Amino acid sequence: MKLKYVIYTLIFLGIAYLIYYRISANKKAEGGGGGADRGAKGGKEQSFAVDGIIVKPASFINKLEVTGTIEANESVALQSEVSGLVTGIYFKEGTNVAKGSLLIKINDRDIKAQLQEALTKQTLSATNEDRAKQLLQKGAISQSEYDTSLADLKSLQAQAQLIRAQLAKTSILAPFSGKVGLRSISSGVYITPSTVIANLVSTNPVKINFSVPEKYMGQIKLNSTITFRTDGSSHIYSGKVFAIEPGINAQTRTLQIKALAQNSNNELLPGSFAKISLALSAVDDAIMVPNEAVIPVLKGKTVFINKNGKAKQVDVQSGTRTEENIVITTGLNIGDTVLTTGALSLKDDAPVKVNIVKN
Secondary structure, eight states: HHHHHHHHHHHHHHHHHHHHHHHHHHHHHHHHHHHHHHHHHHHHOOOOEEEEEEEOEEEEEEEEEEEEEEEEEEEEEEOSSSSSEEEOOOOOOEEEEEETOEEEOOOOHHHHHHHHHHHHHHHHHHHHHHHHHHHHHTTTTOHHHHHHHHHHHHHHHHHHHHHHHHTTTTEEOOSSSEOOOOEEEEOEEEEEETTEEEEEEOOOOOOOEEEEEGGGGGGGOOOOOEEEETTTTTOOOOEEEEEEEEOOOOOEEEEEEEEEEETTOSSOOHHHHHHHEEEEEEEEEEEEEEEEGEEETTEEEEEEEEEETTEEEEEEEEEEEEEHHHHHHSSSOTOOOOOOSOTTOOOOOOEEEEEEEEO
């Protein structure tokens, strides 16, 4: 029985010790926290370590990067104006042809027969008209009878001209000098006006078709120089603006522009994708800051600057953006220290320790 009481006593004392230890530990923790709070309140507020640059004037060439399409200077799908059998093909696929060259000949025997008949009638009518004129001069016939014979002659002459025009349509000529593509017909096939024979393109020079946002419309001038490159080549090509659309596209809010580029080696193919660089203007004293320093906000853009050791948020307006920097048009002055890191964690009047980075 005594052993039982001893065991109970020891258990009770152990539980009491654990309770005492936990209460003492909680008090020490509370005491330590209070001291830390007091230290924080009584001590100096911690500064943020950030990088920054000093704003300096810089020379900047304002370039606009856009995409466009290379087009042939002239392009046409060759088609016949009349239906008939193809009796001759006088071009080789993929070769250059001169303006006016005969490309396709269509069977014209029936039209030639019609022309011969019309010419015969015209000759007979001309003889009748000449005889009627002589009779009119002698007073043997009236003026109206002569007028009838003259009208018959002019009608037959017009008919002969119409047949000659139809005969000319059986010969398909090159409308301009260029390169003929792959043909889709063979000799002996019957074609109609809807049949596409081949494509004829002129590719020296080529046209570069592109568009720019409407805010740049006042900076684009005729004869402005552009540079561009294609995915198929690393070579940088140049061209000059030769045509500007007189109005803005209401749907895309862009201005359509075309430039000409020489293509003597036929390296540039119509339909190719072009990456275009267009120089707009040069600024000698531009203010430029790194892209990461600019913070988009609801009403525009802001940056943080260092003001007497504290961060100050200022509203800015920006211009052209490059891969690394952005041009600031208003909001910053020469000599300001712009903070380039920690922008998302900074607040107004937050103390900062700035590490100046060369720009």
